[in-house]
Every structure is written in structure tokens, then in C-alpha cells.
Amino acid sequence: MTRSKRVTSSHFDNKFREALSLWQEEVVQLDLVDPVTTEVVRLRCADHHDCYT
């Protein structure tokens, strides 16, 4: 399977992008899961989703 760059820019709707960022910030600040586990899961998800931001 080839997986080349699909877009020249990852820009999308500004309001939506800001809201997604705020949601992600809120989620990682939840304290029911310890910070190390949270970070391991976050990095694994980022890698799986090809997210480099």
C-alpha cells in the first residue's frame, strides 16, 4: 500500500480547528489516568494517525 502526502496544507476551518485543540487540551488534563500512561497513549495514537503536530 502506498501512503503518500495527501494534502499540501492541513489547514481547515479555523473555528473547528481551535475547538478541536481545546477539546484535546481538556482531555489530556483529566487526572484519572496517570500522566505517563496518558502520554504513551497520546503518542501511540499520534503515530497511528500520522499526526505530527
Add this chain to the structure above:
Amino acid sequence: MESSIDTFFREVLDDRTSVASQLEEIHGLAWEVIDSALLDLCRLRVAVLLHCGSELKISNSDLDSEKIASLSEWSSSSLFSKSEKACLRFTEEFIIDVSAIPDSSAFAVRECLGEKGFVNFVNALLVVEQRIRLQIVWRKIGEEVSV
């Protein structure tokens, strides 16, 4: 207007009200950045594939019943447009393995929606998919705790 699913999330998240509010905000915006009928088709397909009954009971657009009934046969049905078929193919692959979506599927959606539309679609689909997966897990946990 708050939906029954919004209420479910508020109850589960309890005093984590800001998380619940942010989830409602991104979910609402997902439906603003993409044609609601198109996203609703994809939402229903996700709900079917993941067996999420609560999502199948609701409608977020004015999709006609014939189209909904034919959703599992979208690839061979003439009821679905080229754009809908491209998005449904991408959706199914997104659900099965997001890291293995072939270029051909991604480029087909980009061709139909444009580059910005494609990025909006992927992010909207992510919100819809994650909200459904959260419901499935939390409803299951709720059932087990209440037994």
C-alpha cells in the same frame, strides 16, 4: 438543543463539565463544516459497523429512508453519488484501520470535496467516530457496573 446523546455524555462526565461542553462544541462544528446529509450517511455507516444502536435511532439530517435502507449496499447502489461513495469507502477504511487507508481512497475524497473539504471531512469523521466509540465503551461499562 441538547440531544439524548449529549445528555448521556453529561451524565457520564459528571462534574467534568468543561470536557462535556468541548465535546458538544466540536460535535456541533463537525456538522457545520461538512454537508450534513453526507456526514450523516457516514455516521450511520460507522454506527452499523460498530453496532452502536443509540446512534442508529437518531437522525442529524433529512436523509430519505430509501437511502438509509440501502446504506449497506452503497458500493453497488445507484442511489449514492460519486462523492457519497468516495466518502463511504474512506469511512469504512477509517473505521477498520485508520493507518492503512490507501492513497486511492483519500484522493477520491479530495477530488470530490476539494483539499480543504477533505481535511474538514477527515476531522469531522474523527469527531463522529470517537463520539460513537466513547458511547459504546461507556455504555458497556455502565451496564457492567449496574449488574
